[in-house]
Amino acid sequence: MASLASHDYYRDDMTQMPALRSIAQTLCLDKRVRKVTAAEAYALAKSQHDVMDTDLPIYPPAARRLGLPEGATVLNNCHGRIVGRTAKARRFYTRMEPTERRKVEADLREAVYALQRHPLIKAEAILGLDPDLMIKATIVTTEDDAVNVFNWLANFTPYEELAEAYAKSPRLPIPDILVVGFNHWKTTDPYYHNEGGSQLALVDEDANVIFNLGMRYFGERKKGTLTLAWTSGMRLGMAACHGGIKEIDFSGCQAKRDRDMGKRSIAFFGLSGTGKSSHTNSHDNGGTLPAGFSKVVLHDDAFQIDCAGKVCRVWEPTLFDKTDSRPLGHPDWRYMISTMNLALTESDGQILPLGQDVRNPNGRALIDRDLLGTYVNRCSFPDVMVWLMKDTCLPPVVRFADKRLAVAMGASLMTRRNLAENVSEDELKKLVFEPFANPFRVYELWKDVEAFLNVFEAGAVGYAFNSVGFWKTSDREVRKIPLQTSLTLQTALLLEQLEWEEWDLLPGAQLPKRESVERLLPGYAETYDPAAVENHDRYLETLRDRFHQRRVFLQNSDLHHQPELLMGLVNALMIRA
Template sequence: MASQSSYDYYKDDITRMPAPRSIAQTLLLDKRVRRVTAAEAYALAKAQHDVMETDLPIYPPAAKRLGLPDGATVLNNCHGKIVGRTAKARRFYTRMSASERRKVEADLREAVFEMQKHPLIKANAILGLDADLMIKATMVATEDDAINVFNWLANFTPFEELAEQYAQSPTLPIQDILIVGFNHWCTTDPYYHNEGGAQLALVDEDANVVVNLGMRYFGERKKGTLTLAWTSGMRLGMAACHGGIKELDFSTTTEKKFHVLGKRSIAFFGLSGTGKSSHTNSHDNGGTLPEGFSKVVLHDDAFQIDCDQKVCRVWEPTLFDKTDSRPLSHPDWKYMISVQNMGLTRLHGKVLPLGQDVRNPNGRALIDRDLLGVYVNRCAFPDIMVWLMKDTCLPPVVRFIDNSLAVAMGASLMTRRNLAENVSEEELKKLVFEPFANPFRVYELWKDVEAFLKVFENGATGFCFNSVGFWRTSDRDLRKIPLQTSLDLQTALLTDRLTWTDWDVLPGAQIPDKKSVEKILPGYGDRYDPAKVENPEDYAATVRDRFMQRRNFLQNSDLHHKPELLLKLVNSLMVKC
C-alpha cells in the first residue's frame, strides 16, 4: 500500500498520535457514518437546498469515470456572503502552545459532538496518479453537504478507480490523509475568524489532518487536501509546486532547424489571475509555436518535482478553474463536471450555468483534464521555471543567471490579492508577498527555499514574467503587457530565439537583447526598456523600495534560522540604481 493507516503509522507508540487525528479517526470509524460512492454523493447532492441542477451534460468520459447515470447534468452549488478562500481562518495545530492546543482540542470535540447529530457520510479517494506517489484520503461530512463530497471525489480520484495500482504502489512513510467538513458549525468565540460567518480551518500537517468548520466553499476542501499532499511530498524530499507544467517535443516539427531542441518542459508559478493556467494550457502559444510540435501537459495547478528521479508527478485528474473569462459560447463548457457560485440563464429552453462572474466574483468549475489535450501523470524535470509576478517595475521577462537570485525572487514573489480570496477591499489594494506563489505552504519557508535551490542546481533556469503591466510614468500609469506578448516570449524561451544582456540594475539578472526581441515583438525595446522609462528618478526609487521590501520580507521570515542561506538570498537582491 502507499500511505499508511493511523495504526500502522503510530503502532510503535500509539500515544504519538495527535488529538486532532484521533478525533477525526474516531468519527470516521463510527459505524453510523455511511460510505458513499461518487454516484451516491451526486444523487444526495441534488437534494441539497443550495444545489441547482442545470441542463448542461457532465462531460461524458468524466461521468463514466465517476459511475454517474446516463444523462447526468452539471450541478451548481451557490453560497452566500463567502465565495472564496479564507486564509485568516486557518489555525496551525503544530504551532500552538500547550494551553492553546487544549482549548482547540476541546472545541473540536464539541464540534464533532454537534456534527454527530446529523446524518453523516464519508468517501475515500486516492491523491496522485503516478504509481510512485499515491496517498489514500478520506473525507467525512454531513449528508446535506454531499455536493462537497461529490466535488472532492471528482477533483481527485475515487478509491475504487485506482485500487489495483494503489495496492501495488510502494509503501510511503506517510499517513493517510483525513478531512473533516462541518458546515453548520457556529461560534461567537473571538479566537476564531468571523468575517461573513464563523470559520475554522484547523491544519495539522504532521498528522495529515484538516478540519473545515463553517466553510461551505469547495476550494477549502480541495486546497486543504492539496496542502497535506504537497506537504507529504515535501516530507519525501520533493519540491511542492502550486503551478502548471507542460512538456513540448520539437523533434516532430516541419522545420528541421527546431529538431535540435528535442523535448523542453516549462513550469509557471502564480496565483489566480496571473496567467498560470493561460500559459500552461495554451494550445500553441497563440499560434507562435512551430508547426508540427507535440505537447503534453501534466497539470495547471499542482504537482511535485522529484530532483532525485528528475521527474514531476501530478496529484489530480481535474482542473478547478475560474470561469470569469468563459462566455456561454466558450468551448470549455463541454468539459464541465460541476460548478460553484454561478448565475443561471435560460437559452434555447435549457437552463445553463453562466460564467463571467455575473452572479458574484470567483465563479468556479471542476473541469476534466481532457481540456488540456494530451496529458500525462508524470513528465520531465523542468528546463524552465517562470515566476509570474505583479511588480510594475519589472519588464515583461527577466532571466536569472544567479541561482540564489532565482530562488530569492521566487521566495519573495510579489503580487496583489484577488477576488478568489475572502479579504477586505483594503487588502485587495496592497502589494503582498506569496513565496513561490503558494499560499498553502504550512511548513517553514527555508524548506521551500532549499527545495527550489536544489531544482535550479539540477539544471532548471529561472525567469520572471511581469503579468500586471510595466511602468510608463508611475506605478499606476502602466504600459500594458498583453497575454499574447507573454505567450510570444514563452515560445522565444522554448526555442532559444532570444539573446540576453545583463540588466545593470539587478546583478545576476538579464533582459532580452533589443535586436533579438525586436525580431519577435517589434517595438518591444521602446515600450519595455527599463532605461527608457519616464520619470526615471521615481522609477529608480520605486525599484529600490520594492527590492528593499523583498529583502525585509525574507529577513523577517523563518530563514533567519538558516543564516548562511538567508545571506545568499538577501545579497542577491541588492540593486544598483
C-alpha cells in the same frame, strides 16, 4: 499499499498519534457514518437546498469515470457572503503553545460532538495519478454537504477507480490524509475568524489532518486536501508546486534547430489572475510554436518535482478553474463536471450555468483534464521555471543567471490580492508577497527555499514574467503587456531564441538583447526598456523600494533560523542604483 493507515503508521507506539488525528480517526470509524460512492454523493447533492440542477450534461467520459447515471447533468452549488478562500481562518496546530493546543482540542471535541447530531457520510479517494506517488484520503461531513463530497471525489479520484494500481504502488512513510467538514459550525469566540461567518481551517500537517468548520466553499476542501498532499511530497524530498507545467516535443519540427531542442518542459507559478492557466493551457502559444511540435500537459495548478528522479508528478485528474472568461457557447463548457456560485440562465428552453462572474466574484467549475488536450501523469524535469509577477517595475521578461536570485525572487514573489480570496477591500489594494505563489504552504519557508534551490541546481533556469503592466510614468500609469507578447516570449525561452545581457540595475539578472527580441517582437525594446522610462528617478526609487520590501519580507520570515541561506537570498536582491 502507498500511504499508511493510522494503525500502521503509529503501530510502534500508538500514544504518538496526535490528538487531532485521533479525533478525526475516531469519527471516520464510527459505524453510523455511511460510506458513499461518487454516484451516491451526486444523488444526495441533488436534494440539497443550495444545489440546483442544470440541463448541461456532465462531460460523458467524466460521468462514466465517476459511475454516474446516463444523462447526468451539471450541479450548481451557490453560497452566501463567502465565495472564496479565507486564509485568516487557518490555525496551525503544530505551531501552537501547549495551553493553546489544549483550548483548541477541547473546542474541536465540542464541534465534533455537535457534528455527530447530524447524519454523516464519508468517502475515500486516491491523491496522485503516478503509481510512484499515491496517497489515500478520507473525507467525513454531513449528509447535507454531499455536493462537496461529490466535488472532492471528482477533483481527486474515487478509491475504487485506482484501487488495483494503489495496491501495487510503493509503500510510503506517510499517513493517510483525513479531512473533516462541518458547515453548520458556529462560534462567538474571538479566537476564531468570524468575518462573514464563523470559519476555522484547523491543520495538523504532521498528522495529515485538516478540519474545515463553518466553510461551505469547495475550494477549502480541495486546497486543504492538496496542502496535505504537497506537504507529504515535501517530506519525501520533492518540491511542492502551486503551478502549471507542460512538455513540448520539437523533434517533429521541420527546421533542424527546432528539432534539435528535443523535449522541453516549462513551469509557471502564479496566483489567480496572473496568467498561469493561460500559459500552461495555451494550445500553440498564440500561434508562435513551430509546425510539427507536440505537447502534453501535466496540470495547470498542482504538481510535485522529484529532483532525484528528474520527473514531475501530478495529483489531480481535473481542473478547478474560474469561469469569468467563459461566456455561453464557449467550447470549454462541454468538459464541465460541476459548478459553484454561478448564475443560471435559460437558453433555448434549457437551464444553463452562466459564467463571467455575473452572480458574484470567483465563479468556479470543476473541469475534466481532457480540456488540456493530451495530458500525462508524469513529465520531465522542468527546463524553464517562470515566476508570474505583478510588479510594474519589471519588464515583461527577466532571466536569472544567479540561482540564488532566482530562488529569492520566487520566495518573495510579489502580487496583489484578488477576488478569489475572502479579504476586505483594503486588503485588495495592498501589494503582498506569496512565496512561490503558494498560499497553502504549512511548513517553514526555508524548506521551500532549499527545495527550489535544489531544482535550480539540478538544471532548471529561472525567469520572471510581469503580468500586470510595465512602468510608463508611474506605478499606476503603465504600458500594457498583452498575453500574446508573453506567449511569444514563452516560445522564445523554449527554443532559446533570445540572447541575454546583464541588467545593470540588478546583478545576476539579465534582459533580452535588443536585436534578438526585436526579431520576434518589433518595438519591444523601446516599449519596455527600464533605462528609457518616463519619470526615471521615481522609477528607480520605486524599484529600490520593491526590492527593499522583498529583503525585509525574507528577513522577517522563518529564514532567520537558517542565517546562511537567508544571507544568500538577501544579498542577491540588492539593486545597483
